[in-house]
Amino acid sequence: MNESKDNRTGTDNKETVQAMLTDSELSQLHSQRYFSGDGTWTEAHVIVAIVDGANDDIALSKAAAAFKNREDKPDPLFAHDKEDTYDLAIGLESLPLAISETPWSSRNAIIELGTDEAADALDLIVADSNFEEGTSIAYNEWGKQLASESAVRSHATSIEENGWIVVGVGLKPTGAGDGNEQYIGETIEVHCPNCGPQPAECKNIVYEERHDGHNGIWECSNCDDVFRGPHPRGPSRQELIKDK
Structure with missing residues (x-):
């Protein structure tokens, strides 16, 4: 990827991102981790789509469809303005703030397969998934969960020539639960x-x-x-x- 694309994906660390934001913006972005405005979506976690595409724009479109239609997406607790249960990391200036406690915060939001960065990202996907309990953070372009390490790696290998790993932030409804x-x-x-x-x-x-x-x-x-x-x-x- 060229330098401008790397800059667009947001590889700045947490301190640099914070320095770029006004106090108001920082307060709003930080608060989104536990309050989204109407109280519906209050948790964030990393999700990734492994998709093919002739360029990164096509890959982003496929990833958005994958996240929107992922088979295990949560249902909202009530009607709200934000219909989607995800954000594309590339659209978040505050990605390091949103997922600051994981290694993903310092990585590009879209990664081309066949690169050293992609190999590291695949290792992260495996580490962040709990295949034994049937959970995975990775999806194909149809929103189907890649539910094992072999499924993740074989799918990535099958589309490596024109493939991409697209990082997203999955949102969960909280509040119901914990006795509430x-x-x-x-x-x-x-x-x-x-x-x-x-x-x-x-x-x-x-x-x-x-x-x-x-x-x-x-x-x-x-x-x-x-x-x-x-x-x-x-x-x-x-x-x-x-x-x-």
Whole structure:
């Protein structure tokens, strides 16, 4: 790949990326790790597509289709603006921030097969997958999970002449789980920023890392706005209006 393409894929380390961002942008990008705006997608993990293509643009298109249609993609907990459960790493200026705790943060977002970098990436794919439990971070262009080391390596070998490894960030819905399932769907009177005390439905529970605690994601029955508020088992619990 030429130098401009390498720059476009974002190989900057975490400190360099942070220095390029304004305080506002940095706060927003960092917070996306645990809060996406409506509370639906709050976890990120690396996923990769191994696809063929005459050039990197075709490979990116195939990877986007693979991620969108991957066979184990999660279902949302409720209707939300972001319909896709992934981001292409090449579109994220903040990739090192989003996945800072893995070796992927310092790698290119699209890697040509048949190179030393691709060989290292394939080793990473194997290391990051748990084939014994049937989980893999790798998919072919149809979104089928490559569920074993041999499947990953043989697929890569079969398309090596025009093949690419495209890195993505998979998003998971959180909140339901960890004892919070019982609260999703409850309607409780809470304070809406627009309307004051109003019945609101608990849409999700998210963990606020900065405050080391959980908040509810509420939808106001009066104005339909979605906002963060108290956890349902807090003081507002006594004002339960109805169960889901």
